[in-house]
Amino acid sequence: MNAAASTRAGKLLSIRDLAVQYRTGRGIVDAVRGVSFDVEPGKVTAVVGESGSGKTTVAQSVIGLLASNGSIARGEIELNERRLGTTSLVGLPERRWQDLRGRCIGLIPQDPGNSLNPVKTIGRSISESLRIHGRPSREEVRERVLALLEQVGIDDPERRAKQYPHEFSGGMRQRVLIAAAIANDPELIIADEPTSALDVTVQRTVLDLIDRLRRESGTGVLFITHDLAVAAERADHVVVMRGGEVQEQGPSERVLAHPEAEYTRQLIADAPAFGDVVVRERVAVRDRAVEPGEAAPSVERAEVALPVERAERVETLDPLLRVQHLRQVFGRGSDAFVAVDDVSFDVPRGTTHAIVGESGSGKTTTGRAVAGFARPTSGSVTIGGVDVTGLRGRALREFRRGTQLVYQNPYGSLDPRQSIGQTLAEPLRNFSIGTRSDRDDRVAHALELVALPAEFAHRRPRELSGGQRQRVAIARALIVEPELVVLDEAVSALDVTVQAQILRLLAQLQSELGLTYVFISHDLSVVRQISDTVSVLQHGEQVEFGDSARVFENAQHPYTRRLIEAIPGRRAPTWMI
Amino acid sequence: MTAITETPMPDGAPHPTGAPQRTGPARSARGGGSRSAIRSVLRPGVLIPAVVLLVALAWAVAPGLFTSVSPTAQVGEALQGPGAEHWFGTDSTGRDLYSRVVHGASQSISAALVAVLVGLVFGSLIGIAAGAVGGRVDGVLMRLVDVLLAIPALLLSLSVVILLGFGTTNAAIAVGVTSVAVFARLARSQVVSVRASEFVEAAYGSGGTFWSVLLRHVLPNSLTPVIALAALQLGSAILQISTLGFLGYGAPPPTPEWGLLIAEGRDYVATAWWLTTLPGLVVVAVVVATNRLSQSIGRGSDSAGRGR
Numbered sequence: 115m116n117a118a119a120s121t122r123a124g125k126l127l128s129i130r131d132l133a134v135q136y137r138t139g140r141g142i143v144d145a146v147r148g149v150s151f152d153v154e155p156g157k158v159t160a161v162v163g164e165s166g167s168g169k170t171t172v173a174q175s176v177i178g179l180l181a182s183n184g185s186i187a188r189g190e191i192e193l194n195e196r197r198l199g200t201t202s203l204v205g206l207p208e209r210r211w212q213d214l215r216g217r218c219i220g221l222i223p224q225d226p227g228n229s230l231n232p233v234k235t236i237g238r239s240i241s242e243s244l245r246i247h248g249r250p251s252r253e254e255v256r257e258r259v260l261a262l263l264e265q266v267g268i269d270d271p272e273r274r275a276k277q278y279p280h281e282f283s284g285g286m287r288q289r290v291l292i293a294a295a296i297a298n299d300p301e302l303i304i305a306d307e308p309t310s311a312l313d314v315t316v317q318r319t320v321l322d323l324i325d326r327l328r329r330e331s332g333t334g335v336l337f338i339t340h341d342l343a344v345a346a347e348r349a350d351h352v353v354v355m356r357g358g359e360v361q362e363q364g365p366s367e368r369v370l371a372h373p374e375a376e377y378t379r380q381l382i383a384d385a386p387a388f389g390d391v392v393v394r395e396r397v398a399v400r401d402r403a404v405e406p407g408e409a410a411p412s413v414e415r416a417e418v419a420l421p422v423e424r425a426e427r428v429e430t431l432d433p434l435l436r437v438q439h440l441r442q443v444f445g446r447g448s449d450a451f452v453a454v455d456d457v458s459f460d461v462p463r464g465t466t467h468a469i470v471g472e473s474g475s476g477k478t479t480t481g482r483a484v485a486g487f488a489r490p491t492s493g494s495v496t497i498g499g500v501d502v503t504g505l506r507g508r509a510l511r512e513f514r515r516g517t518q519l520v521y522q523n524p525y526g527s528l529d530p531r532q533s534i535g536q537t538l539a540e541p542l543r544n545f546s547i548g549t550r551s552d553r554d555d556r557v558a559h560a561l562e563l564v565a566l567p568a569e570f571a572h573r574r575p576r577e578l579s580g581g582q583r584q585r586v587a588i589a590r591a592l593i594v595e596p597e598l599v600v601l602d603e604a605v606s607a608l609d610v611t612v613q614a615q616i617l618r619l620l621a622q623l624q625s626e627l628g629l630t631y632v633f634i635s636h637d638l639s640v641v642r643q644i645s646d647t648v649s650v651l652q653h654g655e656q657v658e659f660g661d662s663a664r665v666f667e668n669a670q671h672p673y674t675r676r677l678i679e680a681i682p683g684r685r686a687p688t689w690m691i
Numbered sequence: 692m693t694a695i696t697e698t699p700m701p702d703g704a705p706h707p708t709g710a711p712q713r714t715g716p717a718r719s720a721r722g723g724g725s726r727s728a729i730r731s732v733l734r735p736g737v738l739i740p741a742v743v744l745l746v747a748l749a750w751a752v753a754p755g756l757f758t759s760v761s762p763t764a765q766v767g768e769a770l771q772g773p774g775a776e777h778w779f780g781t782d783s784t785g786r787d788l789y790s791r792v793v794h795g796a797s798q799s800i801s802a803a804l805v806a807v808l809v810g811l812v813f814g815s816l817i818g819i820a821a822g823a824v825g826g827r828v829d830g831v832l833m834r835l836v837d838v839l840l841a842i843p844a845l846l847l848s849l850s851v852v853i854l855l856g857f858g859t860t861n862a863a864i865a866v867g868v869t870s871v872a873v874f875a876r877l878a879r880s881q882v883v884s885v886r887a888s889e890f891v892e893a894a895y896g897s898g899g900t901f902w903s904v905l906l907r908h909v910l911p912n913s914l915t916p917v918i919a920l921a922a923l924q925l926g927s928a929i930l931q932i933s934t935l936g937f938l939g940y941g942a943p944p945p946t947p948e949w950g951l952l953i954a955e956g957r958d959y960v961a962t963a964w965w966l967t968t969l970p971g972l973v974v975v976a977v978v979v980a981t982n983r984l985s986q987s988i989g990r991g992s993d994s995a996g997r998g999r
Contacts, residue, residue: 485896487892487895487896511898511900514895514896514897514898515898518896519893519896521889521893523889526888526889526890527889527890527893528890528893529890529894529907529908529912530890530912531911531912532907532908540894540897540899540907541897541898544897544898544899544900544903545898587893590893590897594897594898
């Protein structure tokens with residue numbers, strides 16, 4: 115260690131006053147302005163922020179992979195590397211970067227689906243950086259690859275190393291990428307949203323793995339995430355970013371227990387894992403057993419005494435929506451794939467039923483069958499006493515007036531060429547609701563309902579942010595005054611603060627208009643807040659159904675318990691809240 | 692980007708802030724849009740082909756403004772080289788070649804427009820029908836298109852023109868028929884991909900019927916690349932019509948059609964190079980110009996698409 119390094123003794127990575135600019139068609143954009151923080155060896159520093167906060171840009175400058183139109187305007191990044199001591203990472207020639215990347219800095223990318231070369235075996239992908247950084251003998255490389263695969267918890271490494279990425283699940287691919295990142299024992303690992311694309315249970319095991327490797331090897335971790343709960347659980351030091359600037363930083367306990375910046379407080383208040391984002395009147399629904407005479411579904415439906423004091427109102431009405439033995443098979447013959455197998459639930463009017471599961475569990479398929487966009491192979495969906503599974507033509511159109519679907523992706527569900535006003539007026543015209551002159555008023559009213567100004571009617575979708583578009587999508591669903599709204603991951607693509615706003619809006623609209631929701635989500639912390647009853651799906655099978663308070667407190671099925679345990683922030687230290 | 696520093700959103704307040712950093716650039720893009728459009732037109736890569744095409748169009752619309760000499764009258768000595776009096780020289784019967792090229796523009800370009808129109812209309816109809824209806828209709832229509840594609844374009848247009856009889860219009864229709872398949876393929880692929888998008892399903896969810904969704908959502912979102920292809924086809928149509936003219940299946944002499952001009956000059960290649968070279972250069976210039984412009988249209992619609 116030379117003299118310069120001793121002044122910042124103990125720091126592995128130190129960033130001082132970093133500013134990054136992007137040249138774009140519309141002039142220069144300051145993506146990062148004056149960011150300073152450190153990463154210590156063996157510790158995790160988490161950079162938290164919403165989309166557009168500049169957190170990924172910081173990570174890219176540390177590993178020298180800024181987009182070609184980006185440049186470091188000022189500031190200093192120093193890495194205290196083992197072999198050469200303190201090295202400044204600003205303005206390094208590409209040749210030096212090639213030496214540093216992989217050997218000193220490992221990167222775990224965001225999307226495990228696209229980050230592995232599909233025509234190379236897993237073994238070759240991992241050994242690439244070993245060969246680049248000079249491990250000569252073939253035998254040595256092979257042994258190291260197998261050891262790495264074993265280290266990241268992949269069974270049967272000999273066989274797995276010869277397989278291709280498509281033979282691995284998302285979580286397994288992320289393990290492979292972690293193995294590749296740590297192949298040369300780097301001093302610093304940059305994990306850029308390493309688990310955002312993964313299911314919660316997989317997310318947890320991957321994060322545990324990164325934790326374990328860090329402890330064992332003393333590697334410093336720069337952890338980029340949008341999820342404050344994940345940061346709280348895993349990081350020693352938290353840096354909260356917004357608009358390219360650091361809002362607040364410090365030890366995680368301090369930042370989360372006593373946030374100083376207004377923005378941090380808001381983030382904590384809006385994070386569903388930490389507290390009540392939505393205050394809504396809960397409707398306790400008695401866990402109705404299946405009516406006598408019907409075949410009992412294979413679902414565990416324990417009759418649990420309701421904690422009556424938590425319920426303001428006990429619903430005794432007949433269900434608005436009744437799904438019975440729903441089964442959906444795609445394909446035929448030997449290719450047949452059972453997406454949904456024997457799912458049954460009732461949703462009383464004015465309540466929210468959540469369908470929870472990981473990707474591939476059949477929750478979206480179930481939602482689409484309820485909304486009339488898919489014809490189930492067998493089983494029935496009854497809404498207001500009418501079986502909707504066989505509807506066609508005119509009857510199907512009439513049915514859509516009562517049941518609306520809101521999609522996950524607000525960027526895809528609005529026609530880019532139509533103004534918001536046209537989009538909202540379309541269902542009115544289709545269903546001949548109101549007169550021509552009356553429609554403008556109804557559009558304005560619908561915008562008001564979702565808290566958007568009336569002049570938005572003249573805008574196009576591209577002039578709106580993601581959260582605003584999702585409000586428009588909700589307004590389009592509500593303008594026909596439906597009884598039932600199916601929300602398919604409707605808040606999953608949004609930043610937490612926007613997500614919290616939409617959730618509040620949904621709760622408010624429900625109490626004002628008496629809407630019934632089917633809320634499809636993978637995020638249990640959101641589901642816990644917004645739902646009255648919940649179904650848990652695993653591989654198309656309904657493993658749990660019941661009152662959500664009961665399910666969250668006393669889950670019967672091991673899978674449900676695993677899902678609940680995997681909610682980030684649940685294991686957050688006790689100083690929280 | 693100033694929008695990035697916007698104040699925190701008020702908690703549940705009526706002010707509807709999503710992620711404010713997105714609205715900022717989008718809004719400013721509206722203001723900057725026309726300015727950047729002007730700048731992109733002034734790029735030499737766009738400006739030069741635009742000028743070439745405009746000149747060719749002006750020749751077609753008002754040839755009298757560019758030359759006072761009749762294209763069919765004998766105005767001077769035969770086979771004069773290019774000079775101040777006769778810019779492109781004179782042909783074997785002493786007609787002014789420049790005047791013939793200028794007057795020929797209307798023949799060639801209007802024929803090319805007819806050809807593109809035929810291809811665009813019939814091709815798009817077939818492609819839209821195949822993509823929108825799908826299933827068996829799609830299969831049958833697309834196999835027909837495959838058959839069209841399997842026949843070489845020149846052979847096909849020759850067969851059609853022989854069936855219809857010689858002449859400029861018939862040659863144009865024949866050339867149009869050869870491009871039907873290309874238009875059908877592109878239109879179908881666009882319609883199929885737009886039909887799969889969520890906003891189309893959402894339109895059905897809002898109570899839309901097959902026709903209303905097709906007209907309001909599918910077609911407007913799928914036809915931009917088809918229009919770009921039409922511009923591209925214009926160039927190749929000029930070329931193909933000239934080919935037919937050269938082979939003698941197009942306009943009858945003494946009509947000044949570009950392909951025919953080149954054909955008439957080929958007997959004198961050794962002695963009067965200008966008779967083939969100069970009209971040839973004009974054809975090349977116009978074709979290259981349309982290709983360049985259609986590329987710019989394609990790129991423009993691409994970036995507009997990305998802005999969604």
